[in-house]
Amino acid sequence: MPPRTSLNATQAPLEERILAVATDLFIRYGYKGVSFLAIASLLGISHSHIHYYFRTKSRLAEAVLDAYVAQTKADFLAIWAEDGCSLFDRFVRSRDWIWRQYIRFNPGGSGGHNWGLLAGFVADGELLTPSMRKTIRTTLEDMDRYIDAGIGRAIGDGELSTATPRHALVLQISSLLHTSRHIIRFEGSFQRLDDLFQWTYEVIRAAYSTAPPPAAVWPALTAEAAPS
Incomplete structure (x- = not known):
C-alpha cells in the first residue's frame, strides 16, 4: 500500500481528504483494486465515514473522475x-x-x-x-x-x-x-x-513548417516532483 496521505484533519475537510486518497489509489490500482476499507485505513477512519459522503464506490469514483x-x-x-x-x-x-x-x-x-x-x-x-x-x-x-x-x-x-x-x-x-x-x-x-x-x-x-527552426533545443527532463 502507498504511504498515508499528507492531508490530515488540520489541512482539509474529511470529504476532500477522502477524494485525495481515493484518487491516489484509483490511479495506482485501477477501479477494481480500490475499496472503502483501504481508503479508510489510510485515513485512519471508519469506512462508514466514506459511506456517509459517497454511499457507493461508483459514486466515489464518479466524483474522483469529475x-x-x-x-x-x-x-x-x-x-x-x-x-x-x-x-x-x-x-x-x-x-x-x-x-x-x-x-x-x-x-x-x-x-x-x-x-x-x-x-x-x-x-x-x-x-x-x-x-x-x-x-x-x-x-x-x-x-x-x-x-x-x-x-x-x-x-x-x-x-x-x-x-x-x-x-x-x-x-x-x-x-x-x-x-x-x-x-x-x-x-x-x-x-x-x-x-x-x-x-x-x-x-x-x-x-x-513555413518558419525557421526554433532557436531553443529540446529541453531535458528535470528531476522535480509533481506539485501535490
Whole structure:
C-alpha cells in the first residue's frame, strides 16, 4: 500500500481528504483494486465515514473522475489553446505535464507504475457507470478539440503551412497522448515517450513548417516532483 496521505484533519475537510486518497489509489490500482476499507485505513477512519459522503464506490469514483478531468482539461486547454505559444512550446509543455504526473508515482524518473487515472479507468471500462464512460468519451473529444485549436493557431500564425493536414496531425498528437501510459510501461522509463514527443514535433516541423527552426533545443527532463 502507498504511504498515508499528507492531508490530515488540520489541512482539509474529511470529504476532500477522502477524494485525495481515493484518487491516489484509483490511479495506482485501477477501479477494481480500490475499496472503502483501504481508503479508510489510510485515513485512519471508519469506512462508514466514506459511506456517509459517497454511499457507493461508483459514486466515489464518479466524483474522483469529475474532479480529475476538470483539472486535466483546464491544463490542456491552457497548453493548446492559449495565444502566444509556439507549437514547439505546446509539445514541451505537454511532455512536461505528463512527466510531472509520472514522476509522482515513479520517483527518480524510472519505473512502470501507473500514473494516470483515465487509462486505468478505461482498462476497467466494463465496471464503470454509463456516466463515467460518457465523461471519459467527452473528455477525449475535448482534448482533440484543444489540440486542433493549437494546430489551427500554428497555421494561422504562419508557423505551419496552410496545406498542413490538420485532422491527421490532431489524430497523431492525441494518439501519442492517449497511449503514453502504454509507451512508458513497455520501456519501464519515461525516455521512450520523451523521444517520441521530440521526434513527432520534429517530423511535423520538417514536413509542414513555413518558419525557421526554433532557436531553443529540446529541453531535458528535470528531476522535480509533481506539485501535490
